[in-house]
Amino acid sequence: MSNAFIKLVSKLTDSLEQKNNQAILRAIEQSHPAELGRLIEALPNKYRGDFWRVIPVAFKGEILLSVHRELRQLLIKKTSEADLLVSLSTLQMDELADIDADLPLTVVGAMVEAMDSQRKQRYRTVASFPDNTAGGLMDVDATAVRKDVSLKAVYRYLCKLRKKEGMLPEQLDQLVVVDRENKVQGTLYLSDLVSMDNSLSVADVMKNNVPLIHSLQSAKEVAQIFEDHDLISAPVVDKNNCLLGRITVDDVIDVLQQNSEQTLLASGGLNKELDMFAPIAHISVNRAIWLGVNLITAFVAAWVIGFFESSIEQLVALAVLMPVVASMGGVTGSQTLTVVTRGIARDLVSSANIVSLTIHELKVSFINGLLWASVVFFITILWYGDWKLGSVFALALFVVSLTGTLSGALIPIILKKLGVDPAIAGGVILTTITDAVGFLIFLGTATYLLI
Amino acid sequence: MSNAFIKLVSKLTDSLEQKNNQAILRAIEQSHPAELGRLIEALPNKYRGDFWRVIPVAFKGEILLSVHRELRQLLIKKTSEADLLVSLSTLQMDELADIDADLPLTVVGAMVEAMDSQRKQRYRTVASFPDNTAGGLMDVDATAVRKDVSLKAVYRYLCKLRKKEGMLPEQLDQLVVVDRENKVQGTLYLSDLVSMDNSLSVADVMKNNVPLIHSLQSAKEVAQIFEDHDLISAPVVDKNNCLLGRITVDDVIDVLQQNSEQTLLASGGLNKELDMFAPIAHISVNRAIWLGVNLITAFVAAWVIGFFESSIEQLVALAVLMPVVASMGGVTGSQTLTVVTRGIARDLVSSANIVSLTIHELKVSFINGLLWASVVFFITILWYGDWKLGSVFALALFVVSLTGTLSGALIPIILKKLGVDPAIAGGVILTTITDAVGFLIFLGTATYLLI
Structure with a gap:
């Protein structure tokens, strides 16, 4: 099916390009509404309007439900109020309550007006609970x-x-x-x-x-x-x-999918209601925030390096090797961060076992720190023929491995206590620390011992 | 429940520490087998044996099924063959076929021996399909x-x-x-x-x-x-x-959960059959591979910097600012990489729309590149009072943003064509490119224009 779906996207794009309405209708007939939703997601913006127009109204309710919020709002804008009312009548109460925030108020009003008193009552019950609670997920059709x-x-x-x-x-x-x-x-x-x-x-x-x-x-x-x-x-x-x-x-599967999407996207500062072909201005603003945060952390690292300008002038190899220290600290730390963040998300890590887990992780990075410190020691001797530089490099790499692991274990626990989602902020804070500490330890030790 | 579960872990750890068997049995009585599986996952190794011993044999089959492979193998080692046979008799055929690779051959033999001829036939049917196909997922109890x-x-x-x-x-x-x-x-x-x-x-x-x-x-x-x-x-x-x-x-939910776990863990080179408290040697080896790969890419970047040692000696500000260029290129690229990799995983991105999508992404990073290039231009003037250095810095940041985006869009498509999972290898390759290109452009332009 996977390949079949990709072929369908490709054929549909061609048909839309050639305005071959018959072929477009054939693609629609072959597909389930949820598949049509994914087809629209895969289409560049310029084709979406033409495609949406030919989809039968009876399918549009379920499609609106299945796509991401941002795309849903776009499609709702492209639909007449009369068509919206017809298409929404195919949905269950909990489904209506999920998307009503995106509908024009006049449509919501007309929709509620058209319900019989029992349906009206049911809709109000579901709509009164937040979307992310059991009450918001439930349907009121229990027999x-x-x-x-x-x-x-x-x-x-x-x-x-x-x-x-x-x-x-x-x-x-x-x-x-x-x-x-x-x-x-x-x-x-x-x-x-x-x-x-x-x-x-x-x-x-x-x-x-x-x-x-x-x-x-x-x-x-x-x-x-x-x-x-x-x-x-x-x-x-x-x-x-x-x-x-x-x-x-089926509601539970949606929750699981959304959670896993969110975890994946949050680490890049991306909006979870992501539409690949959303307006450029919209995407740019969304990403600019994350780039801005990253720029600040990058300048923190630059500022640390700035203290050691004279050391670098005297021993320029320091500038060559310093990114290696920061990078290895970052990777070691992020391995621990991933394990702990995942454990917190699944309620497996808490104050009951974080100490045991941190010690366990530190033992692992002690071993790996020793291993890779030895490796860089020999590489430095081969490259620069300088065992003193090699020793400082190895020492810094070892210390930053342990620092990274310690930060990777504690940052998510602290963020969780502060009520911040570790999956979003954990990575940036970790990198800031491992970069700053990495440069500080490497350039600091070098200045003290070599310069 | 979330808090209740965390409290349960904490209470259970205390009870195990104090060897309070009555409290341990109470915790077991209150829990569903799948919850018991998660409890064991959350326990440090030293308590697991004591806890496992008091769990009723009737629950052990379902627990073995619910935990990660690595932990399952550990628990199987701690169970007598007679107990294993009893506990496995509670499982369905597809469930047995999922875990039989982890069982001692003698147990599998005895288990099949004990089945009536119909069950034997069913088990062999399921076991003949790979785990990751419909045949491996199915149960043979269709009515x-x-x-x-x-x-x-x-x-x-x-x-x-x-x-x-x-x-x-x-x-x-x-x-x-x-x-x-x-x-x-x-x-x-x-x-x-x-x-x-x-x-x-x-x-x-x-x-x-x-x-x-x-x-x-x-x-x-x-x-x-x-x-x-x-x-x-x-x-x-x-x-x-x-x-x-x-x-x-329920089988489908397991598949979805495993896929999302794998995506999350793969980006850090972590084993998807992760047991937080696995033996240290085991975890160390697993992570060492990823750290080794990262060390190589870090040295590629260092090697690029090495070409410009004399430029850095003459203008040490280059060493201070260069990590900022590489970092911004990496983040810009990884935003695109995440969008494209996720799209490929959901069959939304393919050759039918990759060109449209890449152009869309490039427009976004053109805007953000201009924005942040202007910002660093002014920061450099404030910091170093040098507009020429600021211009070179800004230019490099702009170019590396576009390079990062282009790499982020093309790397996963190329990896997919080569049959490599973009979620695993994409990030490392991207960082190697953005680091190397970032340093090269910044130091190269600076050498040409400023030195």
Whole structure:
């Protein structure tokens, strides 16, 4: 499929270039809405409008949901309000609540107006929770039954519900069992329903090992619960354990994907709502901030070097070798930083084990520091024939390895305590420290011992 | 939960330290096997043996499955063969096939010996496919029905199956409809089965919009199909469309998690089967390779600087400012590299749009290059009072920004063509180029214009 998709992008680009509408329509027919979303992401800006115009309105709701925020806003601008209203009617309540912030207010108003009172109520419930909580992820279509009824009665109820609503909720693997006060008692798996004697009661068959999710739990915690318990769906409850809705595994997959994207992009100061072909001014501003931060840290390093100008004038080999020290310190430190940051993100690293882990990491970099210090010692002797310079170089490299590791272990823990995401700021702070310390130790020791 | 888990790690560490077995058992009782796996990951090595010993054998199979390979091998070494056999009997066939490479051969032999002939056959089918293909991910418990039978007959069949096997397959949301030759015709959703008149036939109710997955498709492609179609399970077929098994969404989540971990860790040359508390010698060797590669690239940069020793002796400010040029080139390039590498991983970037994308990126770095070149021009005048030096510095920074961007766009495309994963090698190659080019342009221009 991977190759097939790439070919599709290529063919579609050609068709758009040649304005071959028939070929474009064929590409659309062959694709699922989520694939169409990815196709638009892959298209340069100049083709997007033409492509968007020919996509059937019925698909546009799901496409808007599947693309990144920035692209979504662009596509919404290219859609008439009437078309928007039609396309949004295909979405579930939690999906609507995810994208309503990007819609024109008049459209949101008209959309709510068009709902019946039950849907209106449901939409308001979901919209009242932040997007990154269980309440914001949940859909309010949880199908509930009582525990004192027979399985046969459950069948009858489901048949009736289907006739009334036209369909059952998507990704339905279990019904929620509630009491008269809507408190969750357990769940009834469809696979039990279809394989047990239907004269049994719900109470005989229901399970109570499905974890309840509280509406205010974070999306990250929800994802972890789904992963640990291999869930397809789970009921969401309020603080009295009353049923509010349910979360399905497709929402969880989206959360996991977004988190991993964010980690990857954040380390380069890139916007997670990234559209490759976003307007140039927009991308430039987004990246300029990160470049500015980096420029400051680079000048900190330059400022440290500045103190040793006279040493460098006397022994210019120092200028040649100093980037090696800084670079090795940076890499050693970033290895530890990655391990610790990842551990924090997965709740595996905390004050309970950071001391053990730091000591463990320091032992590793002691060994590697010794190894590479010996290597550069011999390289320096071969290159400059100067064992004193070699010794200073090796010593600095060894010390900066340990400093890098120590910084790599402590920076994310400190940032976490300060409420800053280590995945974003950790790398810059580390490099600033390893550069400054690297230059200081190398040029300082050299000035003291060699000059 | 996140905080609760961290507290659990902390309490457990204390209990292990004090050898308080009652508290340890309490911690185990409160946890799901997958959580126990994460607890072991978070424990320093010295406590792991004591903890592992008190965990009930019934949980050990799922824990072995959930932890990283390196830790799994450690835990397997700490388990008797008899206990291993018991714990493995709780796993599904695809799960067994995932970890069998880590088991002692005698255990694998005894395990297969203990299976009935049907299970033996199933296990061999799954084990015959590589782990990273659909065949390796699938379980062979797909429940199949014929399309000419009534829904009532399907109920009777499922009740019988349940009595025979004790349970239905996990995460069962749909049955596969096959013909006499075992060719897949469509699927029957349980939610349709429970809400339609049971005198209808399977043919009336079945859907044929579930994509078939071919046994040799890659795990990455499978994950994309599940994401695009919001699937819970999907049938896996051979090249004649005959049913082989099914893949469930929990396997897909594991694939997604592993891919995102790998991307994060690969950029630091870290092993993806990472155990934080792995033996020091083991970690040291793993990291030494990356440090060695980095040392070579650092010496390439040093070698370039070496050509300009006499220029630096005459104008030592060059040594002070040169790391700034290299650093800004590196950051600009890595921003583009991240965008393109991520695009390639998601099939959004290919030869169809790389030219458009590269031009788009170059425009961005033209703007940012101009901006930051102006800034450093003024800083240099303030610092050194030398507008000629400022001009050379600014020019070099501008040129290296464009070089970085061009490298960041082309390196991953070239690596991809060569069959190398851009996420692993891209960063090092980019830094080598931006460092070397940065020093060369800055020192070269300075030598030509200022010395």
